[in-house]
Each structure stands twice: as C-alpha cells, then as structure tokens.
Amino acid sequence: MTTDVIVIGAGTMGSMALWHAARRGLAAVGIEQFAPGHDRGSGHGESRMTRTAYFEGPEYVPLIQAALPLWRELEAEAGAELLTMTGGLMIGPPAGELVSGALRSARAHGLACEVLGPAEAAARFPQHRLAADEVALWEEGAGVLRPERAIRAAAGRAVALGAELVTGVRVTAIEADAGGVAVRAGGTVYRARRAIVCAGPWLGRLLPDLGLPLTVERQVMAWFPAADPSAFAPDRFPVFVHDRAGRPAAYGLPALDGATAKVAIHHGGRLADPDAVDRAVTEADTAPAAAFVAQTMPGLTPAVARSAVCLYTNTPDLHFLVGAAGPPNVTVVSACSGHGFKFAPVMGEVAVDLAVDGRTRHDVAGFSPARFAASGRVSPG
Structure with missing residues (x-):
C-alpha cells in the first residue's frame, strides 16, 4: 500500500486537507463527485465572511488566528487574491x-x-x-473571502505538489479495518492507510452506520x-x-x-x-x-x-464535527453549521494532523463526534 491518505470531497474542507497532505509530502488522493469550486454544496456564492471576535465562543478565536496566515500562504502559493480585510x-x-x-x-x-x-x-x-x-x-x-477561487487554489496547489485528484466520481462506500481503508467510487476501489471524510451535506448518507445527528x-x-x-x-x-x-x-x-x-x-x-x-x-x-x-x-x-x-450541514449544537467517528483511521471534518468556511485552511491542517499523527496542536477537543455519543446519537463504530 503506497497511498497514505484518501480525502473524500474536495470542497471547502477537503481541498484544504488535500493541500496540507501534499505539503507534508504524503501520498494523497482526493475524490470529488463534482469538481473543485462547484455550486452544489456549501463552498460557493462569490463571497464568504471571516471575523475574529467570534460570538459563537472564545474557543474559536485561536483557530481563526491560525487560519488567517494560512489564507495568505495559499494566496502566495497560488498567485490569487483570496482574502480582503x-x-x-x-x-x-x-x-x-x-x-x-x-x-x-x-x-x-x-x-x-x-x-x-x-x-x-x-x-x-x-x-x-x-x-x-x-x-x-x-x-x-x-x-471577505472568495470561496470558489479559494477551493480551486487549494486543490490546484495540492495537485502541483504531487497529490492525485479524481473528479466526477462519487464515493459509494468506505470500509475500514486495522489494515487500512478501502474507498469505493465509480467502479474502482481506492486503498490507503487512512481516510479523511469531508463530504459536507453528503456526510450522513456516506457514513450512515455512525448515526451522526446531522x-x-x-x-x-x-x-x-x-x-x-x-x-x-x-x-x-x-x-x-x-x-x-x-x-x-x-x-x-x-x-x-x-x-x-x-x-x-x-x-x-x-x-x-x-x-x-x-x-x-x-x-x-x-x-x-x-x-x-x-x-x-x-x-x-x-x-x-x-x-x-x-x-448548511448542521449539528444539534451548531458547532463543528471534527475527529475520528468510528474507526480510528477514518477522520471526519464536516458539519460546519453555516460558519465554517473562514476556518478551512486550519481545519485542513487539523484533519491531516489527526489522520496521520492522531493529535494536533490546535484545540479542537470540543468538536469531537464523541460529544454526541453520550446522548446515544452517535454509534461508537
């Protein structure tokens, strides 16, 4: 097995996860059912907001502060204007x-x-x-951020750094065990050590056995x-x-x-x-x-x-869903409840950290899918 990580979905979070995986020199494959920058999900509409004095909770502020320089790094790498303060x-x-x-x-x-x-x-x-x-x-x-341009920039940089991006193919199943992950899409089985699932509104349908309350x-x-x-x-x-x-x-x-x-x-x-x-x-x-x-x-x-x-893909508490949901080699980054785009580059970094290292320097403990397990709304896998 030579593929380190498969990223499912190359939209807001998936494009950034693929970019970070490629930056780390990982053998990475992204699978997107449409094309980066499409208008079927949550990452379009010409403009998205970023803000730092975050009314949703002070715990978000360090993540925004980490995301802002990453937006500038992506701009520099891609040669595209993405963020205007x-x-x-x-x-x-x-x-x-x-x-x-x-x-x-x-x-x-x-x-x-x-x-x-x-x-x-x-x-x-x-x-x-x-x-x-x-x-x-x-x-x-x-x-203000330019969402379509940003997603295409991240996906483009990932490919330029060596990642493979498969588009126009829909993932139909994810099968994980101790030996790795098998992802079925378009009649092909893709195998890797780990998977990062950034399927947005399709997340619950793609991982139905987890019972995610989305x-x-x-x-x-x-x-x-x-x-x-x-x-x-x-x-x-x-x-x-x-x-x-x-x-x-x-x-x-x-x-x-x-x-x-x-x-x-x-x-x-x-x-x-x-x-x-x-x-x-x-x-x-x-x-x-x-x-x-x-x-x-x-x-x-x-x-x-x-x-x-x-x-919007919403959780009951309107906070994010980030972490292992079920098998430890499957990391979910999704369900941003209508306020996630601004965090995309740092959440891409978090996704790769969690998938590959099992930990991250960013505090995302409050976003774990396990918080719903206590209420019986998430299967432990």
Missing part, C-alpha cells in the same frame, strides 16, 4: 447573543474592537440604519443593487451580522462586482436532501432578506438582482 460590524442589542458574545471573545483574547451607539454608527457607516436600542461592535480583524438546510443568498456602489465597496463597507431579536440574524458582504451587495438570512431555511435540492429561488425565498434591506439598509434597493442556493 474590510473590518466587521456586529449589530444588535448590547445584551443580545451576537454583540455580547463577540465582545466576550474580544475581551478574552485582547482583540481590538469598539462599541458604537446608533448615532456614531450612522455617522461612520451610513449604509446601516440602527434601532434606538442597538449598538454596533466594530472589529478590525474581519473581511441536518441539511437549504439557504438562499441574494444580491441587492446599490444606489452608490462605491459606498458598498470593500474599502468602505465592512462585512456585518445584524442580530434581530427573536428572528434569524441577517448578514452581508460588500459589492465585489461593483454593483450589488450580498445580504442573506443566517439559518431559518428548510430541510433539504442534498441530491434533490430545489435550486429555483422564489420571491418567498428572498422576501425576508428584501424586507431586512428595506428596513435597515437605505443605500440598497430592496429588489433582488440575483440569487443562489447553498446548503
């Missing part, structure tokens, strides 16, 4: 989950941030209209025309999340096309089968984002210019 705004009630959580992470890790009241926020960022009981938490360490959620992204596109350019319009009491948060990113800003609702989508997703976007799908734009973003026209569908 814009700063970020977390908007909402001071005691709400978003603002208080971001501030807690900022204080825990000594991050530069500033709390702006409605009047000061309106003066500095007139693209937003805040309610009287809202504030805006400004942080410097936030920006749900797949259909999400709609929309782009709205700007009256003055320069006001929504990356150098003037920070990425943002807006906490709306009792409703799913809204988020937005700057105009990368010189005309439209992206605004969407975070969660609140309907359950979906990844192989039978309704990708036709209706007015009802975009109405919540359009209403948010009309109420809070005076510089945007609340008429959708274009839209797209993507998928």
Whole structure:
C-alpha cells in the first residue's frame, strides 16, 4: 500500500486537507463527485465572511488566528487574491447573543474592537440604519473571502505538489479495518492507510452506520443593487451580522462586482436532501432578506438582482464535527453549521494532523463526534 491518505470531497474542507497532505509530502488522493469550486454544496456564492471576535465562543478565536496566515500562504502559493480585510460590524442589542458574545471573545483574547451607539454608527457607516436600542461592535480583524477561487487554489496547489485528484466520481462506500481503508467510487476501489471524510451535506448518507445527528438546510443568498456602489465597496463597507431579536440574524458582504451587495438570512431555511435540492429561488425565498434591506439598509434597493442556493450541514449544537467517528483511521471534518468556511485552511491542517499523527496542536477537543455519543446519537463504530 503506497497511498497514505484518501480525502473524500474536495470542497471547502477537503481541498484544504488535500493541500496540507501534499505539503507534508504524503501520498494523497482526493475524490470529488463534482469538481473543485462547484455550486452544489456549501463552498460557493462569490463571497464568504471571516471575523475574529467570534460570538459563537472564545474557543474559536485561536483557530481563526491560525487560519488567517494560512489564507495568505495559499494566496502566495497560488498567485490569487483570496482574502480582503474590510473590518466587521456586529449589530444588535448590547445584551443580545451576537454583540455580547463577540465582545466576550474580544475581551478574552485582547482583540481590538469598539462599541458604537446608533448615532456614531450612522455617522461612520451610513449604509446601516440602527434601532434606538442597538449598538454596533466594530472589529478590525474581519473581511471577505472568495470561496470558489479559494477551493480551486487549494486543490490546484495540492495537485502541483504531487497529490492525485479524481473528479466526477462519487464515493459509494468506505470500509475500514486495522489494515487500512478501502474507498469505493465509480467502479474502482481506492486503498490507503487512512481516510479523511469531508463530504459536507453528503456526510450522513456516506457514513450512515455512525448515526451522526446531522441536518441539511437549504439557504438562499441574494444580491441587492446599490444606489452608490462605491459606498458598498470593500474599502468602505465592512462585512456585518445584524442580530434581530427573536428572528434569524441577517448578514452581508460588500459589492465585489461593483454593483450589488450580498445580504442573506443566517439559518431559518428548510430541510433539504442534498441530491434533490430545489435550486429555483422564489420571491418567498428572498422576501425576508428584501424586507431586512428595506428596513435597515437605505443605500440598497430592496429588489433582488440575483440569487443562489447553498446548503448548511448542521449539528444539534451548531458547532463543528471534527475527529475520528468510528474507526480510528477514518477522520471526519464536516458539519460546519453555516460558519465554517473562514476556518478551512486550519481545519485542513487539523484533519491531516489527526489522520496521520492522531493529535494536533490546535484545540479542537470540543468538536469531537464523541460529544454526541453520550446522548446515544452517535454509534461508537
């Protein structure tokens, strides 16, 4: 057996795992049912957000801080612009989950941030209209990523460094024992010492015996025309999340096309089968984002210019799923619950560390699939 590791899925996490495996000089094979940068899963939509004052928990901050230089390394290797720092705004009630959580992470890790009241926020960022009981938490360490370009860059670098990438072939089975892993795809059996499974919304279907408690959620992204596109350019319009009491948060990113800003609702989508997703976007799908734009973003026209569908793969607690799930030579990196793209290069490193060394210098213990075993929701394998 000469193959060290097979990476299943070459999307957000898989492309980065394959890149790190190749950087380490491992004999690596990636298998992707579509092609890197496809629009069938979670790694598309022209832009993704990165932010450091992480409201989801201070434990994420060191991972983001490790990911940011890796994005720059990938840019340098691939000769492609992938990350533009814009700063970020977390908007909402001071005691709400978003603002208080971001501030807690900022204080825990000594991050530069500033709390702006409605009047000061309106003066500095007139693209937003805040309610009287809202504030805006400004942080410097936030920006916008180009997802399709990044995935293709990582996959391309992996191949350039010696990895093999098989595309247009679907994995149908993973069989593991003490002697290694056999992966069945397209009538071929691929064998390796270890496997890293980064199958995103297909993860539960690919490893059904594990009983992973995952749900797949259909999400709609929309782009709205700007009256003055320069006001929504990356150098003037920070990425943002807006906490709306009792409703799913809204988020937005700057105009990368010189005309439209992206605004969407975070969660609140309907359950979906990844192989039978309704990708036709209706007015009802975009109405919540359009209403948010009309109420809070005076510089945007609340008429959708274009839209797209993507998928979230969610765990019950909305935290990641990273680690051995079943056999110790099968490592799962997936189920990022709609907030994982920014972590991709460091999670690729973590995946290879865990698969090859059985440990990693990054603290990912809280993301172990074993946390669901206590409730009987994960088979121990």
